[in-house]
Amino acid sequence: MSQWLTLAVNSISYGGLLFLLSAGFSLIFGLMRIPNLMHGSFFLLGAYFGVTFLAQGMNFWLAALLSAAAMAVIGAIIERFLLRRLAGQELAQVLLTLGLSFVVADACLMIWTGDPWQPETPHAFQGALQVEGLFFPIFRLVIVLVAVAIAIALWLLVDWTRLGAMIRAGVDDAPMARVVGIKVSQLFTLIFALGAGLAAFAGVIGSPVLSVYPGLDNEMLPVALIVVILGGTGSLLGALVGSFIIGFLYNFGQAWFPDLAYVILFLPMVVVLVLRPQGLFGKVVP
Amino acid sequence: MRLVTPQRIAAAIAILVLATLPAWVTDTYYINITSQILLFAVFALALNVLVGYGGLVSLGHAGLFAIAGYTAALLMEAGHGHLLSDVAGLVAVVIASAVFGVLALRATGIGFLMITLALGQIVWGLAYRWAGLTHGDNGVNVSGRPTVFGLGLTGATSFYFATLVVFVITVAAMALFVRSPFGASLRGTRDQPRRMSALGYNVWLIRFVAFLFSGFWTGVAGLLFIYYNQFISPQVAALTSSAEALLMVISGGSATLLGPIVGAAIVVIMKNVVSAYVERWNMALGIIFVLIITFMPEGLVPGSVRLWKLAWQGMRKQPAASGTLKEQQS
Numbered sequence: 001m002s003q004w005l006t007l008a009v010n011s012i013s014y015g016g017l018l019f020l021l022s023a024g025f026s027l028i029f030g031l032m033r034i035p036n037l038m039h040g041s042f043f044l045l046g047a048y049f050g051v052t053f054l055a056q057g058m059n060f061w062l063a064a065l066l067s068a069a070a071m072a073v074i075g076a077i078i079e080r081f082l083l084r085r086l087a088g089q090e091l092a093q094v095l096l097t098l099g100l101s102f103v104v105a106d107a108c109l110m111i112w113t114g115d116p117w118q119p120e121t122p123h124a125f126q127g128a129l130q131v132e133g134l135f136f137p138i139f140r141l142v143i144v145l146v147a148v149a150i151a152i153a154l155w156l157l158v159d160w161t162r163l164g165a166m167i168r169a170g171v172d173d174a175p176m177a178r179v180v181g182i183k184v185s186q187l188f189t190l191i192f193a194l195g196a197g198l199a200a201f202a203g204v205i206g207s208p209v210l211s212v213y214p215g216l217d218n219e220m221l222p223v224a225l226i227v228v229i230l231g232g233t234g235s236l237l238g239a240l241v242g243s244f245i246i247g248f249l250y251n252f253g254q255a256w257f258p259d260l261a262y263v264i265l266f267l268p269m270v271v272v273l274v275l276r277p278q279g280l281f282g283k284v285v286p
Numbered sequence: 287m288r289l290v291t292p293q294r295i296a297a298a299i300a301i302l303v304l305a306t307l308p309a310w311v312t313d314t315y316y317i318n319i320t321s322q323i324l325l326f327a328v329f330a331l332a333l334n335v336l337v338g339y340g341g342l343v344s345l346g347h348a349g350l351f352a353i354a355g356y357t358a359a360l361l362m363e364a365g366h367g368h369l370l371s372d373v374a375g376l377v378a379v380v381i382a383s384a385v386f387g388v389l390a391l392r393a394t395g396i397g398f399l400m401i402t403l404a405l406g407q408i409v410w411g412l413a414y415r416w417a418g419l420t421h422g423d424n425g426v427n428v429s430g431r432p433t434v435f436g437l438g439l440t441g442a443t444s445f446y447f448a449t450l451v452v453f454v455i456t457v458a459a460m461a462l463f464v465r466s467p468f469g470a471s472l473r474g475t476r477d478q479p480r481r482m483s484a485l486g487y488n489v490w491l492i493r494f495v496a497f498l499f500s501g502f503w504t505g506v507a508g509l510l511f512i513y514y515n516q517f518i519s520p521q522v523a524a525l526t527s528s529a530e531a532l533l534m535v536i537s538g539g540s541a542t543l544l545g546p547i548v549g550a551a552i553v554v555i556m557k558n559v560v561s562a563y564v565e566r567w568n569m570a571l572g573i574i575f576v577l578i579i580t581f582m583p584e585g586l587v588p589g590s591v592r593l594w595k596l597a598w599q600g601m602r603k604q605p606a607a608s609g610t611l612k613e614q615q616s
Contacts, residue, residue: 033396035396037403082576085580086579089583090395091343091399094343094396095536095575096575096579098529098572098575099572099573099574099575100576102568102571102572103568103572103573103576104572106566106568106569106572107569110569218407218524225400225403225404229400229401229404259416259417259419261411261415262411262414266404266408269404273389273393273401274389274392277392277393277397
């Protein structure tokens, strides 16, 4: 029983991390139609930035925010100066981001070496919460809280603000949004920067749990892909539900069928593709 | 149709050069590199069926490549003969292609690319994590090369000839495929899927069969690969390998027969040359990708021709040149 609960807590906290990663991916894909194969690289690079700041003795949350800000700037530069040149050419954009992801992965290997980095859990959140004889690691609960807070903030942003209305208009019909005076081009840069920043933030707060090592980018990217295929592109609710489904499958799969954990992860994607190709919460694109 | 065309003369010369290569290149290092180029050319040609003629960009082909390789390697390890293992490898790759095709062809364009990427990662995950079957990161050793018609393929030269034979068969199959009515209908589904479907063609089925065809030859390349390296590890199924194959197709120029072969040669030679001097092959791969996509999206061969023509025009008509360049870019 206690093993079940531990696994459930781990699943939820992993799902929270995945949400931070895939929310940006989903928005970028939904609004800009850019399948950003660099998203795993944003996660990895952000995590490396974070562990570097932490090694300097910086406060954990400050390091996460700083890393997210740095990544947002890098994301905006990539969008403005590279992806913008290829607007509308989806294939070229995919290949460009793929090429850049190799460059980033190799640069990280060069700078931070091949050894894994695992920063300490922040002091305030070390240890475990004890409820009726069951232990819950505090840090994992904190990850869940942060993810939920960001999910609510994103939901408020998208559903209840003027900016969010503009974003939704852009997702639904970019040319028409332009006609009514929405600067879709600036929104693109903003969304891309936001997505990159969120991925980096997830990378940093996930680093005490996952540790940071070469190849982490290629491990996270397909998972974000599955979440988005599962939840439906451009849908925040889809990303949230998809993240938790995948979080549970990943942790329980790894505990029960360690050999096949990776395959189990992909099964829901297969089922959704066959039964509902637009994803659980996706709209049918004409 | 004329029997003697410039292309055929060039092809004949190329085959003659390749067939006599070991006679004037004695260093086994270069012979092995040429074997590598030929086997990756088979892979690139197979991928080109989908990328070039079908307009379907797959990032999961390394998974298929690895399925053929792993199936054969594991059967050989279990003590089965070469013939049985190879046939089983090809059967496995065709079945896997059917599964990949059914799932990935729910979508086209970017959706297709993402699904194939995810499927390729499943294969990688299996190869890496299912250690009980695949030995995980340790990989599988392939004990030896087969003997075909009484000729052992252990030496570099004899293996080179075997690879060359397979390569020529592949090119012939591709040439037949491109000219066949089926090849024409596949190109039709790439350019005008709705019109093709209005004309009564089953667009899905055409793409599916093309996927099987592509998968089969990918499997052939996978078998050549395990015999060449006598070893297979999860790295073969990784996204990087799929991307490398895609780079071969795109850098040479997709939807041509020659393009993927040239691309395979470029990538293999660069990989060997670059790796000899620096450790950073992946970074070089990424930078080449970015440069090709930004400056020569149609591939090195057609791209060089275009840039050369532009430069030539520029030299002949100085004032008009800048105008044409801008028009080309915009």
